C-alpha cells in the first residue's frame with residue numbers, strides 16, 4: 001500500500017538531519033576557528049602595541065643620546081679661539097647641526113608624550129630638560145664668542161654642567177618608557193635593558209670626558225671634586241660593563257653586527273677611552289700632552305660605537321616584534337579565510353545534497369506513487385549520479401511491468417466478458433439463451449421466488465416449424481429461426497429483453513409494463529413475424545407465423561414459477577385456438 005505521507009516525512013527528516021549535521025559541524029568549526037582567530041587577533045593587537053611601545057622607547061633613547069652627543073661639538077667649540085678662522089666656523093656648524101638633531105629628537109619625543117597617556121610629570125621633566133639645554137646652549141654661545149683666555153673655568157664648567165643637567169632631566173622620562181616597554185614586551189627585556197645600559201654608558205662616558213674639558217682647556221690640575229665625580233662615574237661604568245649583555249669575541253671585531261660592535265667596545269670604549277682617561281687623571285697637574293679638542297675627537301668614535309650598538313639592539317628587538325606582528329596578521333587572515341571557505345563548502349555541500357539526493361529522491365518517490373496509482377506516464381526527474389540513475393532504471397523496469405500487467409488485466413477482462421457473453425448467448429440467433437433467462441428467474445426447482453418488481457413474460461412458438469425442416473431441411477429451418485430472432489430484436493426495445501427459450505420457442509421478458517402494454521408488444525412481434533415472408537433465397541420465401549402466451553406478475557405477489565406456467569398455458573391455448581394469435585393469462589399468483 002502506498003503511504004505518501006510517511007515517505008515524505010522520511011525525506012524531510014533526512015533533509016533536516018543533513019542541515020542539522022552541517023549546522024553542528026559549522027558551529028564546532030566556527031567555535032574552534034573563532035577561538036584560534038581571537039588568539040591571533042589578540043597576538044596581533046598585542047604585537048602592534050608592543051611595536052608602538054618599543055618604537056617609543058627607541059625614540060626616547062635617541063633623544064637622550066642626542067642630548068649627550070650635543071656636548072661633544074660644544075666642548076670642542078669651547079676650546080677653540082673665535083679667531084681660529086675656518087676651524088672655529090666649521091665647529092660652529094657642527095654644533096648647530098648637533099643642536100638641530102637634538103631639537104628634532106626632543107620634538108618627536110614631546111609629540112609622543114603629548115599623544116600617550118603618560119603622567120603629567122613626564123611633560124614637566126621634558127620641559128625642565130629643554131630649559132637646562134637652552135641655558136647650557138646660551139652659556140656656550142656666550143663663552144664661545146670670547147677668547148679662550150677670557151673664559152673663566154667656572155663659567156666653562158657652568159655651561160658644561162647645564163648640558164649635563166639637561167641629559168640628567170631626561171633620566172626619569174627614559175625610565176618611564178623603559179618600564180612601559182618592559183611591561184608590554186617582557187620577552188625583549190634583555191635587549192631593552194642592554195639598550196638602556198648602552199645609553200647610560202654613552203652618557204657616563206660623555207660626562208667623564210666633560211669633567212676633563214676644563215682642566216685640559218685651562219690647563220689646570222684636576223680638582224679633588226672632579227676626581228671624585230670621575231671615580232664615581234667610572235664605578236658606574238664598571239658596573240654597567242658587567243651587566244652589558246652579549247658575547248665578546250675578538251674575532252668578530254671587524255664586523256658591523258652586534259657581536260662585532262660588542263668586541264669593538266671592549267677595545268675602544270672600555271679599553272682605549274678609559275685608559276686615556278686614567279692617563280690624563282694620572283698626569284693631573286703636569287702637562288697632559290693633550291688639549292680638550294683633540295681629547296674629545298679621540299674619544300668621540302668610542303662613544304659613537306655605544307650609540308651604534310644600542311641602535312643595533314633596538315633594531316633587532318623592533319624587527320622581531322614587527323615579524324611577530326606580521327605573523328599574527330597573516331595567521332589571523334588565514335584563519336578567517338579558512339573559516340569562510342569552510343562555511344562556503346558546507347553551504348555548497350548542503351545545496352548539492354539537496355539537488356543531488358533529496359530532490360531526485362522526492363521526484364522518484366512521487367513517480368513510484370504515480371505508478372502505484374495507475375499513472376504510467378513518466379514524470380519530471382532530477383539528479384545525474386550513478387545511484388540516482390540506477391533508481392530511475394529500477395522505476396522504468398517497474399513501469400514496464402506495470403504496463404504489461406495492466407494490458408494483461410485488460411485482455412483478461414475482455415476475455416472474461418467474451419466468455420460470459422458466449423455462455424449467455426444463443427449461437428444461432430445471437431439472442432440471449434435459456435441459461436441467461438434462468439439466471440434472471442433463478443432455480444425454479446427450489447423454493448418459489450416472489451417477484452421484486454412487476455414483470456411481464458411473452459412466450460412465442462413458431463407455428464408448424466417441423467414441416468419447414470422436413471420439407472426444406474434444417475439449414476432453411478435455421479434461416480427461418482434467425483429471421484424470427486431479428487424481427488423480435490427489431491420490435492423489443494430495451495430495457496426489455498428477448499431470449500431463445502429453446503428449439504423454435506422464444507421468450508420476451510419485460511419490466512414495469514401493464515398487461516395492455518404487454519399485449520401490445522406481443523401483438524407487434526406477432527405482426528412483425530406474420531407480416532412478411534422469410535426470404536430464404538431468391539427462389540424461396542416462406543410465410544411464417546407464431547403463437548403467443550402472455551402473462552404478467554406483480555411485485556411481491558407473483559412467483560416466477562407461476563409466471564412461467566401462466567405464459568406457457570396461454571401459449572398452449574393460443575396453439576390450441578388455431579395459432580398465429582396471442583392469449584393473455586389471467587392474473588398470476
Ligand SMILES: Nc1nc2c(ncn2[C@@H]2O[C@H](COP(=O)(O)OP(=O)(O)OP(=O)(O)O)[C@@H](O)[C@H]2O)c(=O)[nH]1
Pocket residue numbers: 461462463464465466467469473474475476477478481502503504575
Ligand atoms: N432447423 C432446426 N430445427 C429445429 C431446431 N430445434 C428444434 N427443431 C425442430 O423443430 C421442430 C418442432 O416441431 P414440433 O414440436 O412438432 O412443432 P411444430 O411442427 O412447429 O408444430 P406446432 O408447434 O404444433 O405448430 C422439430 O422438428 C425439431 O427438430 C433447430 O435448431 N433447427
